Amino acid sequence: xxxxxxxxxxTIFTAAQLKPExxxxxxxxxxxxxxxxxxxxxxxxxxxxLILLKREATLTGKSISFMMHSKAVIEVLELARxxxxxxxxxxxxHS
Amino acid sequence: xxxxxxxxxxxALVTFIQESVELLQELEDRLMILSGQDSSDDDIQAIFxxxxxxxxxxxxxxxxxxVRFTHIMENVLDRVRKHELxxxxxxxxxxxxxxDHLRVLVDAxxxxxxxxxxxxxxxxxxxxxxxxxxxxxxxxxxxxxxxxHKVETINTPQxxxxxxxxxxxxxxxxxxDGMDPLAFIRYLTTLGxxxxxxxxxxxxxxxxxxxxxxxxxxxxxxxxxxxxxETIAAAFEFVREGSVIHIIPLxxxxxxxxxxxxxxxxxxxxLGELLIKCGVITQHELDQGLNTQSTDTTANKPIxxxxxxxxxxxxxxxxxxxxxxxxxxxxxxxxxxxxxIDAERLDKLIDLIGELVISTSVATLSAKQVRxxxxxxxxxxxxxxxxxxxxxxxxLRMVAIGTVFSRFxxxxxxxxxxxxxxxxxxxxxxxxxxxxxxxxxxxxxLTHMVRNAMDHxxxxxxxxxxxxxxxxxxxxxxxxxxxxxxxxxxxxxxxxLDKDKILSTAINRGLIPPGTELTEQEIYALIFEPxxxxxxxxxxxxxxxxxxxxxxxxxxxxxGAIKINSEIGxxxxxxxxxxxxxxxxxxxxxxVGDISYIIPLDRVIECLELxxxxxxxxxxxxxxxxxxxxxxxVFNNTGPISKRQNVIVVEHLGLKAGLVVDRLxxxxxxxxxxxxxxxxxxxxxxxxxxxxxxxxxxxxxVATLLAQQEKLMQASLTSALAHIN
Numbered sequence: 001x002x003x004x005x006x007x008x009x010x011t012i013f014t015a016a017q018l019k020p021e022x023x024x025x026x027x028x029x030x031x032x033x034x035x036x037x038x039x040x041x042x043x044x045x046x047x048x049x050l051i052l053l054k055r056e057a058t059l060t061g062k063s064i065s066f067m068m069h070s071k072a073v074i075e076v077l078e079l080a081r082x083x084x085x086x087x088x089x090x091x092x093x094h095s
Numbered sequence: 096x097x098x099x100x101x102x103x104x105x106x107a108l109v110t111f112i113q114e115s116v117e118l119l120q121e122l123e124d125r126l127m128i129l130s131g132q133d134s135s136d137d138d139i140q141a142i143f144x145x146x147x148x149x150x151x152x153x154x155x156x157x158x159x160x161x162v163r164f165t166h167i168m169e170n171v172l173d174r175v176r177k178h179e180l181x182x183x184x185x186x187x188x189x190x191x192x193x194x195d196h197l198r199v200l201v202d203a204x205x206x207x208x209x210x211x212x213x214x215x216x217x218x219x220x221x222x223x224x225x226x227x228x229x230x231x232x233x234x235x236x237x238x239x240x241x242x243x244h245k246v247e248t249i250n251t252p253q254x255x256x257x258x259x260x261x262x263x264x265x266x267x268x269x270x271x272d273g274m275d276p277l278a279f280i281r282y283l284t285t286l287g288x289x290x291x292x293x294x295x296x297x298x299x300x301x302x303x304x305x306x307x308x309x310x311x312x313x314x315x316x317x318x319x320x321x322x323x324x325e326t327i328a329a330a331f332e333f334v335r336e337g338s339v340i341h342i343i344p345l346x347x348x349x350x351x352x353x354x355x356x357x358x359x360x361x362x363x364x365x366l367g368e369l370l371i372k373c374g375v376i377t378q379h380e381l382d383q384g385l386n387t388q389s390t391d392t393t394a395n396k397p398i399x400x401x402x403x404x405x406x407x408x409x410x411x412x413x414x415x416x417x418x419x420x421x422x423x424x425x426x427x428x429x430x431x432x433x434x435x436i437d438a439e440r441l442d443k444l445i446d447l448i449g450e451l452v453i454s455t456s457v458a459t460l461s462a463k464q465v466r467x468x469x470x471x472x473x474x475x476x477x478x479x480x481x482x483x484x485x486x487x488x489x490x491l492r493m494v495a496i497g498t499v500f501s502r503f504x505x506x507x508x509x510x511x512x513x514x515x516x517x518x519x520x521x522x523x524x525x526x527x528x529x530x531x532x533x534x535x536x537x538x539x540x541l542t543h544m545v546r547n548a549m550d551h552x553x554x555x556x557x558x559x560x561x562x563x564x565x566x567x568x569x570x571x572x573x574x575x576x577x578x579x580x581x582x583x584x585x586x587x588x589x590x591x592l593d594k595d596k597i598l599s600t601a602i603n604r605g606l607i608p609p610g611t612e613l614t615e616q617e618i619y620a621l622i623f624e625p626x627x628x629x630x631x632x633x634x635x636x637x638x639x640x641x642x643x644x645x646x647x648x649x650x651x652x653x654x655g656a657i658k659i660n661s662e663i664g665x666x667x668x669x670x671x672x673x674x675x676x677x678x679x680x681x682x683x684x685x686x687v688g689d690i691s692y693i694i695p696l697d698r699v700i701e702c703l704e705l706x707x708x709x710x711x712x713x714x715x716x717x718x719x720x721x722x723x724x725x726x727x728x729v730f731n732n733t734g735p736i737s738k739r740q741n742v743i744v745v746e747h748l749g750l751k752a753g754l755v756v757d758r759l760x761x762x763x764x765x766x767x768x769x770x771x772x773x774x775x776x777x778x779x780x781x782x783x784x785x786x787x788x789x790x791x792x793x794x795x796x797v798a799t800l801l802a803q804q805e806k807l808m809q810a811s812l813t814s815a816l817a818h819i820n
Contacts, residue, residue, distance in 0.1 A: 012270045015307035023302055043275045045307060051296045052305055059302075079277055080294040080314075 002029035007038040010046030010073070022053055026064060032057070037068035042076045054086060104156070111152050112205040113435070118145040119201070120502070122194050127504040130187050139182070142190075143172040149197065153204075154326030160219070161200050162326065167223055168193055170230040180229060188512075189229075191505070193222050259287075259320060259327060260345050264298075264313035266337030271308055274334050280314065282330050287320020317345065438531070441491060448481075448488045449766030453785055455481045456763070460788065485764070492532070496574045496583065497525030499538050503545055507570060510549050517567045518553055520545075524574035529581045533673055536653055537583065540646040544585045544669055545570060547643060552589030552667055562664060564588065577672075580655075580697065586668035592661040594618050601627065612813055619659035623647035654781060656747065656798050680767055682794065683743065684760040684786075687726045688734015691792035693765060693784060694754065698745045698797040702759055705740040714753065716744070724804050725755040726795075729779055750801040767794060778803070 004025045008014065026032050034053070039046075050066065057064040066088045069077070074090060077083045083090060122145040125138045150165035168190070174180040199215055261283075265276045283289060292314060299311035320327065324342050331340050455478060462474045500522045507520040529537075553559075553568035560566055573584040594615065601607050601621045613621075621627055625644040650657055655673040674680070674697075682693035706714065713722045721744065726732065742753040767782040774780070781796040 012273075012275075012308060019305070019307040043270075044277050044310060044312060045270050047277065047294075048296070048299065048305075048311060049307060051294075051312075052299060052302060055296070055299070056302045076277060079280055079292075080312075081292045082294055 002031065003033045003035055005035040005038060009041045010036075010039045010049065011041050011043045012045040015045040015049055019049060019052075022049060023056065026053060026056060026062070027060070030062070032062065032064045034064060034066045035068050036066055036073045037070050039070045039073050042072045047076050047080060047082075050086075051082070108156055108204070111156060112201055114152065115149050115201045116198070118149055119194050119198050121145055123191065123505050124501055126187055126191055126194070127508060129182055130184065130508065136176075139172065139176050143169065143176050146172055149201075151323050151325050154322070154329045155332075156204070157329055157332060158200075158204050161197065161204065164193070164197060164200065164219060164223065167226045167230065168197075171226050174230060186229065189222070189225050191508075193226065196222055258345050259318040259324070260341075260343045261316040261318055261327070262313070262339070262341040262343075263316065263331070264339040265310050265334050267309045267311075268337070269334050270310045276310065276312060276314070276334075279330060279334070280316070283316065283318055283320075283327070286322045286327060286330065287318050289316055290319050291315075291317040313339075436491075441531075445488055445492060448485050451481055452485060452764055452766060456786070457788075482764075489530075492530050493528040494531050494534055495525060496527045496529050496534065496537075496581070497522070499534055499541065500525050500572050500574070502538070503541070503572060506542060506545060507549065510546060514550060516549065516553055516555060518549055519567055519569055521569055521571045522573075523571065527574040527576060527581060529574075529673070533581070533653060536649060537671075537673070540649045540671070541572075541583070541585065543643060543646045545572070548585055548587040548589065548667065548669075552587035554589055580672045580674055583671045583673065584668055585671075586666060588666040590667075591663040591665055592619055592622070592659070592667055593663060597621050612809070614809070616659065619661065620657070622659075623657065654796075654798075680765060680794070682763055682765050682784075684763050684792065685726075685741075685743065685754075685756040686758040686760060687730070687756050688732045688736070690730075690732060690734065691760070691786060691790060692726060692756065693763070693792050693794045694743055694745065695794070695797060696762060698747055700744040700746050700751075703742045703744065703753070705742050705755060707739070714742070716753075719751075721751060721753045722804055722808060723753050723755050724800050727755070727757075729800065730793075745797045745801070747798045747801050750805055752801055752804050754795070754797075754800070765792075765794075 002025070004022070006018075010018070022034075053064050066073075066086065069088075069090050074083075077086065077090075122142050125142045125145075128138050129142075146165050146168045150162055150169060153161035153165065171180070171186075171190075175182055175186075180186075196215070196219055200219075263276065263279070265274070265279075269276065280289070280292070293316075295313045295315070296311060298313065299305055305311070318327070324344075327342050328340070331338070334340075459474050459478060462470050503520055503522075507518055511518040548570050549568075553570070554562070554564075556566050559568065569588045571584065571586045573586070575582055597618050598607075598613070598621075601618075601624070602609050602611075604626055606621060606624050606627060607613070623643045623646060627643070647657065650671055650673070653673050655671055658670040658672065659667065660670070661667040674695075680693075681696040683696050683699050685692050685694060703716075711723075712725075713720050715721070721742075723742070727736070737757040741756055741759050743756060743759070744751065744753050763786075765784040765786075768784055770777065770780065770783055779796050779800050780793045781799075782794040784792050784794060786792050
């Protein structure tokens, strides 16, 4: 199991740089896991990347799990009502 | 939300400000009615509508402070409307203050600011809290500060079902433009509760082609909110371009909107306007629909159909609106309509017509030299048309004085509270029409006079009862037309003016030397002198000796005059005589030597020939002594004297005199051109005009000449008496 730890912003400012990195990670790993505990900020661009990863995983017959969601990520997923669709257990890592 | 508007929006904002000011005035007027006995449910409805309309429009401009404030007001008013809450003096007082606060906010918005001074903010918060104590529901508009809290509860099942279906697909560039769709959704939570939300990513291309900086997401939201469509749409004001945004009332709300449409007043007969009025569609959506309608001419579809096709509104609502529209059209034919015109444009028109009047007389004069009957007839026709145009143009400027008077309900209400006196205001002649420029300038002087009447005129309740008067004092405002002027009366049933007290005060203040003999009017006129105040106690409102002299100056600037009637213990009436219009007068053209003088026709009583050999400064006219004012002497005119001179009898405020001139040239209509600064000190002339011949004529200020004459006579009388003694 491979884990990729996202750190800092997951926003329009980092999306262009993160997209190839995250896709590479997804394609190179068999059971990818994304640690979101250090994501400080998340916006629509960030949310789109998360959606893209989930979709790409399904398309390639894999499953990517997101874990240790930070508060910023939870807020966005709740707002977009995608928590259940993504199906990852959410643990409040940082209170 | 930032407060940057494009030009279109700026123009719209101006309209909003104007409308709001009017609505706030209506709100105030209706509140004043509510505080009286004969109020009705209509008044409450109207007040509610005012608050509601302001809120709706303010939302369109993103004026959150106004929206937030009116929202609470609306809630309270809604309870009053439903008879859940009784109206009482405290609540009226609070609502009046709230109206004032809104005025400040609207005023700030008109200057492009959203925030006001810290004091105003504090006052706003205070009023909000007061208002909140009247609203029982917990539903408050949430500020974005609450968002954090909101997110935690978002998954709890909502019992209330939503009433708006929103479909939002923001344009592709919005992310790069710094606009985050999620932020807009967060903002929606401040307008209401998001009952359901689905995120769609079906527009996102495959991973390789997906541009991480392009927006692909779209959202479908069910929003439970009391906000109207305009308010919700306003949230998306800045991303509207290129975005697909639909805001549709949910199916089960349709009966509500159908009912709403049926209850609308007949102000808007257009289908689109009806729909906007009840908040089903926004102006922008209508414009888009109309645009489609005009570009796609082949289809020739009615606007209702297009709106339904554009997923803006559902068919049943359109049907209801269509039916209503038909009813309204029939009603409308019978109703008067009014147009809002920029005052400047109107002034320009009046100006031009003034020039036209002058040019017409030039043309007529030249035509006389050409002995052609046809030309003569044509000119007669042109003249009568110009005359008609002139009078209807002047009528355009006429407004009912009631617009100023009604403001005083509030003034009297406030001041009587401050003074702790029970005073009512009675208004008569509110429908009397007067030139708009006069109306604008009369408001301040009237305020001073009403304040003065309430403060100094009306006695305290105890004194009134002791004098056998009703405990409640009365201040009356009255207006009527009288021979070419408008007379405005401010009267009270209070103390009346004490001549001796006024005289002694004036002497104490050094306004007049001791022992001066004055007429009744002159004594009364002293209260308008700068630095005069008989109030032993200086109150908040009056008694500082400022104000009444301002009144005098303002009235004088309007070419008006003041007359006072008073009876000790019974009350005082102050009459203000003002010219109906400031722009054009009917005059009587006369000549002294080579110079033309115009005497305002409404001051002229009759014309006589001066008896030859009359060397006195007076003549006998039907048993009365008529003093002369020789214009030749007044203006040091040294032109050739004609053999036969004429006397024009003029009258103003009960004073009569005969103006001695050389020749009478007849009536004419003329535009008053103000004299330049250089001539402002010249007495007896208050304007000039250019005659058809191109010659300049001076317009005589009859009131001043008469007043001077009166003074001279008093002086000579006094000295004559002194001789005898």
